[in-house]
Amino acid sequence: MKNKITISDSELTLEDVRGFLAEPQQIELSETARLKIKANRAYLEKKISVPGARHYGINTGFGALCDVEIPLDQLEQLQENLLMSHACGMGDEVKPEVVKLMMLLKIKALAQGYSGVSLETVEQLVHLYNKGILPVVWEVGSLGASGDLAPLSHLCLPLLGKGTVRVNGEKCAAETALKNAGLQPIKLKSKEGLALINGTQFMCSWGCYSILEAERVAKLADLTAAISVDAFDAQTSPFHPAIQKIRNHRGQIESAANVLHFLKGSEIAARPKHNVQDPYSFRCVPQVHGAVKYAVSQVRDVFEKEMNAVTDNPLIFEAEDLILSGGNFHGEPLAIALDYLTIAMSELASISERRTFQLISGKQGLPKFLVNDSGLNSGLMIPQYTAAAIVSMNKQLATPASVDTITSSDGQEDHVSMGANAAVKCYKVVYNIEKVLAIEFMTAMQALDFRQPLRSSPIIEQIKSDYRKLVPFYDKDRIIYDDIQVTVDFMRTLSLH
Secondary structure, eight states: OOEEEEESSSOOOHHHHHHHHHSOEEEEEOHHHHHHHHHHHHHHHHHHTSTTOOOTTTSBOOGGGTTOBOOGGGHHHHHHHHHHHHOOOEEEEOOHHHHHHHHHHHHHHHTTSOSOOOHHHHHHHHHHHHTTEEEOOEEEOOOSBSBSHHHHHHHHGGGGTOSEEEETTEEEEHHHHHHHTTOOOOOOOTTHHHHHHSSSHHHHHHHHHHHHHHHHHHHHHHHHHHHHHHHTTOOSGGGOHHHHHTTOOHHHHHHHHHHHHHHTTOHHHHSOOSOSOOOHHHHTHHHHHHHHHHHHHHHHHHHHHHHTOOOOSSEEETTTTEEEOOOTTOOHHHHHHHHHHHHHHHHHHHHHHHHHHHHTTTOTTOOGGGOSSBTTBOTTHHHHHHHHHHHHHHHHHTSOSTTOOOOBGGGTBOOOOOHHHHHHHHHHHHHHHHHHHHHHHHHHHHHHHTTTTSOOOHHHHHHHHHHHTTSOOOOSOOOHHHHHHHHHHHHHHOOOO
């Protein structure tokens, strides 16, 4: 029996999203939401029946064509034309998890009763989700200004039996999928096409997904750093609570506490050290990792607001007797937050690669490149190159998208957020960090073996024991690609508390 997520007046949180992604869910509309949608639609139909009334996108053209009035008998065709003409995305397919989130967030926005859509249209979107019919959406095409026009067009075309979908992972025509599921294509009424494709659900969904991944990766970064601290035989004094307390940044305090937790009971950590101070990549873990955690928490706040926002245009306020054209679809709040998250997360990879570099440098009693008989064997020389290449790629991806803009729609849309581009590259950076951390993890585990018979903490030794069942000690050169891939997968199985 699948769990249900009810779309109602209550706000969605990122923890709801975490559960939504973790296990199959069915979506349902609350009775309150259904009544709101119906009342809002009835009000809109009453307003557009007034002779001479003109409302943007309802009985006019779109964008630079906003002054072209459309006859009443062509309003349905206007909305269908809108979706077809705007479905011009390109690039890679959007991950199914993100498409699911787009559907959830679009339903949530429409269900608040400010978009003028019919209940039938919202229910059709719910049916598609619940029947496992996932629209094929492309990553590139949105400027993040008039909403995510191209990706949302691809998302919503299947409501009409048009476009392409995936069912159980297999691509097919939307018309075929609807027929097989016992669904009929709908006809869009006035305003509905615009309500469906105006909105920030593409960049918001990518951002939500990236935040959850960023939180997971940040915990892995603390663990990996702790392993490296013992592997390098580094001082633990930089993690002492007294240091963190007098700077009093929550993320810094948390990161230092995590490292000490993972190292508790370590023989290596407890023994006297010859080195007075360690390189910054070890000594400043609390400050760097902590700053990243703080950034993630700030971005989380922005996205939890956006998840519950109404971001299409125009907006219908029946209680105030108003139809207002505005700019809630503009992605600037998300674009800036996504750029901030990208910059912050790239630092986790940057400092991780530096720890890897130190571990293979032949310092602290470790052999050069962490292999016996070096020269004949290159050891772990080249994984650091790979980590460095990824870190440099992240630096390039961290160039802010939100400082860019380009005029479109014949000058009507003369400032855009580029939030969609910011969203896609943010995820790519978060995904890249896993690989850099995996290289550090693999390197630190190799270095720990050279510390024997001294042991690390019970937590780390247990993780190492499990890991060594999959990736053996590197005694002579072998194909390292396989080891790195297995390490990425292994780290995803770790449950850190």
